[in-house]
Amino acid sequence: MKNKVTKMALASLVLGATLIPQVASAAPAPTLKNDNISYKAGDWYVGATPTNVDYNKPVILFVQGLHSDYTTWYNSTYPYYDAAYNAGYRTAFVQLYDADGPGEDMWDNGYLLSGVIQKVKNHYGVDKINIIAHSKGGIDTQTALVHYGAYPYVNVVHQLSTPNKGSELADMSYGDWTWWLGAIMGQQDDAVYVLQTSYMSYFRSITDNLTENNYTRTYMSGGTGDDGFFSATFYSRGFLPGEDDGAVAIYSAFGNPRGYYGFTDNGSERLSHTKMRYANKTWWQVAPKLTTFNYYGAANMTASTNPAKYASLAPQVGETSNTIMRGGAINGTATNSFMLESGLKSTSIDVMTSSKATQVKLVSPSGKVYTPVQGNNAGEEEILFAGATHNVFNIDAPEKGEWKVEAIGNDDAYFMLATVDGGAKATVKANKKVHKVTDAKVDVAVAFEGGKADLKKVKNAKLSKAAKKGEKAVKGKDVAVKSDSQGGLLASIAMPSEAGVYNLSFDVVGVNAAGEEFTRSVNYNFAVTDAKGNLKK
Numbered sequence: 001m002k003n004k005v006t007k008m009a010l011a012s013l014v015l016g017a018t019l020i021p022q023v024a025s026a027a028p029a030p031t032l033k034n035d036n037i038s039y040k041a042g043d044w045y046v047g048a049t050p051t052n053v054d055y056n057k058p059v060i061l062f063v064q065g066l067h068s069d070y071t072t073w074y075n076s077t078y079p080y081y082d083a084a085y086n087a088g089y090r091t092a093f094v095q096l097y098d099a100d101g102p103g104e105d106m107w108d109n110g111y112l113l114s115g116v117i118q119k120v121k122n123h124y125g126v127d128k129i130n131i132i133a134h135s136k137g138g139i140d141t142q143t144a145l146v147h148y149g150a151y152p153y154v155n156v157v158h159q160l161s162t163p164n165k166g167s168e169l170a171d172m173s174y175g176d177w178t179w180w181l182g183a184i185m186g187q188q189d190d191a192v193y194v195l196q197t198s199y200m201s202y203f204r205s206i207t208d209n210l211t212e213n214n215y216t217r218t219y220m221s222g223g224t225g226d227d228g229f230f231s232a233t234f235y236s237r238g239f240l241p242g243e244d245d246g247a248v249a250i251y252s253a254f255g256n257p258r259g260y261y262g263f264t265d266n267g268s269e270r271l272s273h274t275k276m277r278y279a280n281k282t283w284w285q286v287a288p289k290l291t292t293f294n295y296y297g298a299a300n301m302t303a304s305t306n307p308a309k310y311a312s313l314a315p316q317v318g319e320t321s322n323t324i325m326r327g328g329a330i331n332g333t334a335t336n337s338f339m340l341e342s343g344l345k346s347t348s349i350d351v352m353t354s355s356k357a358t359q360v361k362l363v364s365p366s367g368k369v370y371t372p373v374q375g376n377n378a379g380e381e382e383i384l385f386a387g388a389t390h391n392v393f394n395i396d397a398p399e400k401g402e403w404k405v406e407a408i409g410n411d412d413a414y415f416m417l418a419t420v421d422g423g424a425k426a427t428v429k430a431n432k433k434v435h436k437v438t439d440a441k442v443d444v445a446v447a448f449e450g451g452k453a454d455l456k457k458v459k460n461a462k463l464s465k466a467a468k469k470g471e472k473a474v475k476g477k478d479v480a481v482k483s484d485s486q487g488g489l490l491a492s493i494a495m496p497s498e499a500g501v502y503n504l505s506f507d508v509v510g511v512n513a514a515g516e517e518f519t520r521s522v523n524y525n526f527a528v529t530d531a532k533g534n535l536k537k
Helices: 001-014 080-086 106-124 135-147 168-172 179-184 192-193 196-208 210-217 232-236 279-289 309-313
Strands: 029-035 043-044 060-063 093-096 129-134 153-162 215-221 260-264 323-340 346-353 359-363 373-376 389-396 401-421 425-429 434-436 441-449 459-467 476-478 481-484 491-493 500-511 515-527
Touching: 029 346, 029 373, 043 106, 060 080, 080 093, 080 279, 093 106, 106 129, 106 135, 106 153, 106 192, 129 135, 135 196, 153 279, 168 192, 168 196, 168 515, 192 196, 196 434, 196 500, 196 515, 215 279, 346 359, 359 476, 425 500, 425 515, 441 500, 441 515, 491 500, 491 515
Parallel strands: 060 093, 060 129, 129 153, 153 215, 215 260, 434 515
Antiparallel strands: 029 043, 043 093, 323 401, 323 515, 346 389, 346 401, 359 401, 373 389, 425 441, 441 491, 459 476, 459 500, 481 491, 500 515
């Protein structure tokens, strides 16, 4: 696991929640506007009118994130509803499709949200409202405004950790090593599908240049912490590049080129994806911006580019791997192996299963057997793989040679993520993330820092197609790989004939300068549109 994880977890314990005072009192329960008798989706709630209501302040509509519902803002830790109520704001809440079970993409949620925006505006008799959105709710909101015509009715949007360029966790949910666990844990709905990094690259390409973006100011924010040991945000950080909040990397949180910088973390306290929506952590930074940007003025206020601070806080992160991945079904005993070189400072190995009854052990090259520290996430459903059981091994100065992981159970699946500190790194190089079916091929190169690949020992170079609802997934199609002149690898893939999102999985054995073998794994996510450039349904 990354060194930064331990440091941030310690910082979180030291700082605590003392920097920002808690809200004054609990707000009365909101009132349901039941517009959908059969399901929750489409319902909306009106918050109680504060005793100190300020009619000069805008109405706030709260939009929940992935796999969540309106209680994100109401019946939760340090609720935003209480903060807004005590500050004199009128409020409303929406139920998106996630409230009924499987999450939906931004197209379905965005269309539903566009109607609720107008209902809330009309209910309060105002021209415009403001929106505070957590996680994927920020993408659903931009879709409602830009693609479904709700932009005239919204003045300011404040995103809390929105994956504007997707999340590598969504990529992993469909990767060759991880789709087993993703499928068994219900992590492959349409909401997760569209959060893959290549799909979001497509979304940005058809969204950000539209003039409808000019009518609303969007503030972006992001966190760089986690919720501590055995939390969903703690373990998911091994997947994510650069600084992140356990679900969304900073480069993605600030990845809307039409947005404005809001804030990062909470002063000196680093925040997780979950804590970004705790009012005692972030309300003080959101509230001053709710009354900005021409609330009662004319439309068509052109948004400027991000401030210079954006470049340093949210750099584009390359797809570099110092990880080793394994995974598969468990029906009896499942065994897998990987190679480590000498000189590594440490390795952290997390073997995720869906069942706590599954037994996991690790065997070193010399035959030493390691047993894990086991625990379930103390996290929330909105974090991918939040329900997994973690079997964790932390090993200092690991032996060089072949290591084996063994899992014993039934009707289960596992995903192993080993993160090494030191040694070689593999970097994926590709000229673009989105292709057309009419293109000739997809070229993906893998370069190695600190070693070179052994073509004879390249394993599991496979191309998999992620499946949306009603589609059939294509798993495990072999990909031909050849060496390049720099000690790296090159895969030239014939362009798939079907539009969709694909994952190219590399499992490479390399050789370092000392002649020792090492293993590194790379999962590269790319999208293919139809001949007209379309990918959405």
